[in-house]
Amino acid sequence: xxxxRVIDGTPTAIAKFIREEEAxxxxxxxxxxxxxxxxxxxxxxxxxxxxxxxxxxxxxxxxKWYGSWRQYCFFPEPxxxxxxxCMEDIQDFIVDLKTEREK
Numbered sequence: 001x002x003x004x005r006v007i008d009g010t011p012t013a014i015a016k017f018i019r020e021e022e023a024x025x026x027x028x029x030x031x032x033x034x035x036x037x038x039x040x041x042x043x044x045x046x047x048x049x050x051x052x053x054x055x056x057x058x059x060x061x062x063x064k065w066y067g068s069w070r071q072y073c074f075f076p077e078p079x080x081x082x083x084x085x086c087m088e089d090i091q092d093f094i095v096d097l098k099t100e101r102e103k
Contacts, residue, residue: 032089035060046072047097051090063094072097 030037034054041048046065051074053060061076072094076082082090 030093032086034086035089037063037093046101049093049097063090063097072101 031054036052036054036057038050038052039047040050040062043065048065049063051060051062052058059077060080060082061074063072063074065071066073074090074094
């Protein structure tokens, strides 16, 4: 049958399937004036987001969970430079991730 996937009925397999489906629904990147935020990995409890330049479409960094600080953090690519508008967009995105995680 087209469009159907067979999964085993274990709770772990079902949870993984649900996470994968949720990640697919978020594949459309969030955008600001200069940046795109693209979900690249859905983990059990956290996510990894890639930040791309809208103008040049290259990777500027990632946002991921930093366990030592128990929060999402921004990891810029070497040699990248950000103005206050872009930093504010990144900060707002991290705040949104934090809010979503606390639900």
